[in-house]
Amino acid sequence: MAQPIESEYEGIALVADPIHRYVPFTVPQAKGEVTEKEIIDSPWVQRLRYIYQLQSARWVFPSAEHSRFQHSLGAMHLAGEFARHLYPSLRRVLGSDCPSAPFIEEYMRITGLLHDVGHGPLGHFFDDNFLADFKITHEDIGQSIIQERLGALIAQLRRSPSGVFAAGEELRPEDIAFPIKKNGKDDHRKPRWVRLLQPLTSGIFTFDNLDYVSRDSYMCGVAVGPIDRDRLMHYSFFSPKGLTLHKAGNAALTMFLNARLYLYTNVYYHRTTRAIDLHLREIFPGTMKVIFPGNPLDHMEAYLHLTDWSLLEEVSRWRRSKTPNQSLTREWGRILDRDIKWKMAYDRTLSLNELRYGVALIQDTDWEKRIRAALPPSAHDLVFRVDMATQDPRPESPFAMGKKQIYIFDPSTGEIEKESLSELFEFIPSKVVQFRVFALDHENDRLLAEVAEATLKGGTPAVKTSV
Numbered sequence: 001m002a003q004p005i006e007s008e009y010e011g012i013a014l015v016a017d018p019i020h021r022y023v024p025f026t027v028p029q030a031k032g033e034v035t036e037k038e039i040i041d042s043p044w045v046q047r048l049r050y051i052y053q054l055q056s057a058r059w060v061f062p063s064a065e066h067s068r069f070q071h072s073l074g075a076m077h078l079a080g081e082f083a084r085h086l087y088p089s090l091r092r093v094l095g096s097d098c099p100s101a102p103f104i105e106e107y108m109r110i111t112g113l114l115h116d117v118g119h120g121p122l123g124h125f126f127d128d129n130f131l132a133d134f135k136i137t138h139e140d141i142g143q144s145i146i147q148e149r150l151g152a153l154i155a156q157l158r159r160s161p162s163g164v165f166a167a168g169e170e171l172r173p174e175d176i177a178f179p180i181k182k183n184g185k186d187d188h189r190k191p192r193w194v195r196l197l198q199p200l201t202s203g204i205f206t207f208d209n210l211d212y213v214s215r216d217s218y219m220c221g222v223a224v225g226p227i228d229r230d231r232l233m234h235y236s237f238f239s240p241k242g243l244t245l246h247k248a249g250n251a252a253l254t255m256f257l258n259a260r261l262y263l264y265t266n267v268y269y270h271r272t273t274r275a276i277d278l279h280l281r282e283i284f285p286g287t288m289k290v291i292f293p294g295n296p297l298d299h300m301e302a303y304l305h306l307t308d309w310s311l312l313e314e315v316s317r318w319r320r321s322k323t324p325n326q327s328l329t330r331e332w333g334r335i336l337d338r339d340i341k342w343k344m345a346y347d348r349t350l351s352l353n354e355l356r357y358g359v360a361l362i363q364d365t366d367w368e369k370r371i372r373a374a375l376p377p378s379a380h381d382l383v384f385r386v387d388m389a390t391q392d393p394r395p396e397s398p399f400a401m402g403k404k405q406i407y408i409f410d411p412s413t414g415e416i417e418k419e420s421l422s423e424l425f426e427f428i429p430s431k432v433v434q435f436r437v438f439a440l441d442h443e444n445d446r447l448l449a450e451v452a453e454a455t456l457k458g459g460t461p462a463v464k465t466s467v
Contacts, residue, residue: 010029011027011028011029011035011159012024012025012026012027012161013025013026013027013037015073017070017073017074017077018215018218019074019218020074020077020078023073023074023076023077024077025037025040025073025161026159026160026161033158034153034156034157034158035157035159036076036109036110036157038153039110039114039150039153039157040073040113042149042150042153043304044145044149044150044304045069045072045113045114046069047304047305047307048067048068048069048072048116048117048119049069050067050307050308050309051067051068051069051119051120051121051123051307052067052122052123052308053066053067053068053070053123053215053219054066054123054216054219054220054268055122055123055124055125055277056122056125056274056276056277056280057220057267057268057270057273059272059273059276059338060267060270060272060273060276061219061220061222061267063219063220064216064219065219066215066216066219068116068119068123070215071116071211071212072112072113072114072115072116072117074211074214074215075112075113075116075207075208075211076109076110076112076113076207077109077112077211078112078207078210078211079108079111079112079113079207080105080106080109080112080160080161081233082108082207082233082236083101083105083107083109084101084162085233085236086200086236086237086238087104089237089238089239090104090193090196090197090238093196093238093239093240094192094193094196097191097192097193098193099165099166099169099193100165100166100169101162101163102159102160102162102165103160103165103166103169103171104193104197105160105161105162106157106159106165106171107175107176107197108197108200108207109160109161110154110157110171110176111176111179111180112207112208114145114146114150114176114180115142115201115208116138116142117142117145117146117150118137118139118140118141118144118145118180119142120296120303120306120307121306121307121311122280122308122311123138125277125280126138129280129281129285130284130288131296134294134295134296134297136295136296136297139180139181139182140297141296141297141303142177142180143180144297144300145300146176146177146180147173147174147177148300149300154171154172154173155170155171155172155173157171175190175191175194178190178198179194179198179202180201182201186402186403195403196238196242196243198403198404199242199243199403199404199405199406200243202403203243203404203405203406204253204257204394204395204401204404204406205232205253205256205257209260210227210229210256213256213259213260213263214227214229216263216267217259217267220267222263222266222267224260224263225255225258225259225262226255227255227256227259228252228255229256231249231252232245232249232252232256234249235249235252236249237409239407239409239416241407241416242405242406242407243405243406244406244407244408244409244416245406245407245409246408246411247408247409247410247420248411250424253424254424254425254427254428257393257394257425257428258393258428261391261393261428264389264391264393264432265349265391265432269389269391271344271347271436272340274387274389274436274438275340275341275342275343275344275438276335276340278341278342278385278387278438279331279334279335279340279341279342280335283328283331283332283335286325286328287328287332290325290328291306291314292306312336315328315329315332315335315336316336318332319332319333319336342438342439342440343438343439343442344436344437344438345384345437345438345439345442345444345445345449345452346435346437346445346449346452346453347437348436348452348453348456349433349434349435350432350433350434350435350456359433359456364385364386364387364388365386367386367388367455368384368385368386370455371386371437371448371451371452371455374451374454374455375447375451376447379444379447382447382448383439384437384438384440384444384448385437385438385439386436386437386438386452387436387438388433388436389433389434389436390431390432390433390434391431391432391433392430392431392432393428393429393430394428394430395430405418406418406421408420408421408424435452435456437449
């Protein structure tokens with residue numbers, strides 16, 4: 001019996017994955033070769049094993065214990081799949097200005113692997129409740145890590161799982177970092193191939209959100225409906241205008257956006273998830289003053305060791321020792337014991353008409369003041385909080401998506417345009433706002449519900465409930 005040629009299996013290894021079955025990655029073929037393995041095994045990427053993919057939702061969905069590391073491997077895999085499929089059309093658009101297929105594949109794979117490398121503990125909550133004080137996000141930190149901590153390794157990569165780069169090709173860390181900043185400005189100094197690929201990192205369907213919708217729903221045990229990644233990828237291509245979707249892929253995109261919206265409303269914005277976040281907001285600033293010295297960009301060595309695991313172990317240790325701040329210790333004890341402080345008294349998804357009139361633009365604290373002013377005198381001291389969770393499942397303006405712009409190809413007319421996106425998005429709301437009122441117990445649910453409902457409608461409630 002003929003034996004397999006050993007070289008067919010050199011230089012590539014596999015990671016088993018519940019979403020993609022197997023994720024290939026490059027490993028050294030010779031001593032001293034730098035491959036994806038070295039970047040995956042670097043301290044900055046391994047750190048993601050200790051940062052949960054779902055911040056507070058893991059206290060609601062017991063099986064959702066997966067990490068940013070698993071998601072990053074999945075995003076790397078999908079990014080490479082997109083690159084291999086899209087390369088022929090990218091080459092047709094760019095001609096001789098297009099780098100080699102293995103180079104484009106590796107550019108996309110490393111971008112996918114490192115897109116979340118800057119995250120801190122509690123994910124996006126950390127951005128909103130700590131990094132915002134320094135006017136930065138995890139994306140700024142990620143760009144710094146890519147360029148200053150991993151740049152030397154990235155620049156030494158010379159092949160993808162599909163093959164070797166063309167002579168003289170070298171990945172530039174700054175090009176890997178560029179699309180990580182999703183709301184950053186376009187940079188026309190960048191090569192055109194970098195700018196054409198950008199919507200796959202920060203657009204409405206990307207290697208990032210296609211992986212996390214599939215992975216998070218699977219790990220939570222939540223059925224979001226079918227997600228046809230293969231069809232969406234198959235009908236994607238590059239035209240001279242940019243990333244384009246054949247009209248035959250419209251249904252797959254609509255299906256995906258609806259699945260993503262369902263996941264936001266039922267997992268990320270679950271009432272208990274938001275209740276835990278409300279509690280965390282009260283204690284997080286004081287906690288970070290104790291455990292971290294300041295702006296992470298000025299303390300990157302300390303940031304390397306700041307994770308969900310280190311944070312939760314630190315606050316857990318407070319309970320076993322005498323600490324000067326007994327209030328923080330007590331409240332963290334409630335979080336760790338899953339003693340939910342805030343109970344939902346009222347819940348409503350705001351209508352599109354209400355959003356058009358600017359209802360969603362009013363801040364949480366302003367709504368609290370309005371509701372409190374409408375309460376009867378006997379309830380003026382009632383403790384409650386307003387929480388507004390906002391999700392944009394699609395661009396508010398399909399015609400002005402900037403660097404995230406995609407186009408639709410209509411085979412019946414041969415036209416490639418963005419105007420038909422409005423027809424595609426007709427049955428998907430441009431914004432969803434979940435308006436909730438939380439209290440310390442359920443004793444005044446009816447009163448808070450009546451007052452909140454009337455306040456939302458702009459009227460003065462005729463409160464019948466006695467307190």
